[in-house]
Amino acid sequence: IESPRMTLQLAPDNFQHIVRVMNTNVDGKRKVAFAFRMIKGIGIRYAFLCCKKANVDTNRRAGTLSNDELERISDVITDPAKYKIPSWFLNRQKDPKTGKT
Numbered sequence: 001i002e003s004p005r006m007t008l009q010l011a012p013d014n015f016q017h018i019v020r021v022m023n024t025n026v027d028g029k030r031k032v033a034f035a036f037r038m039i040k041g042i043g044i045r046y047a048f049l050c051c052k053k054a055n056v057d058t059n060r061r062a063g064t065l066s067n068d069e070l071e072r073i074s075d076v077i078t079d080p081a082k083y084k085i086p087s088w089f090l091n092r093q094k095d096p097k098t099g100k101t
Helices: 032-038 044-053 067-078
Strands: 018-021 024-027
Touching: 018 067, 024 032, 032 044, 032 067, 044 067
Parallel strands: none
Antiparallel strands: 018 024
16 A cells, blocks of 8 residues: 655746746746846835735745736836836936936
């Protein structure tokens, strides 16, 4: 008689180990907000805020995101004013060359 073996399902079928977002390779094994920190200019607070504005659960792994969810997050990152993210929250509020906000 064989004893039952425990199996551990770590990744679903559609899991991606490396996710390409905004010309950056993002680690799919990390949670969403921590994975998006790999993109230059995005900190942990901004990553959490972008996930919240895009209605994406921050407890999920980045490799489990669908293409639609990735598009929503990248849209929030590229145009934060459209999603009512305040200007003081963003990096580089004043351009050094032009002085404009």
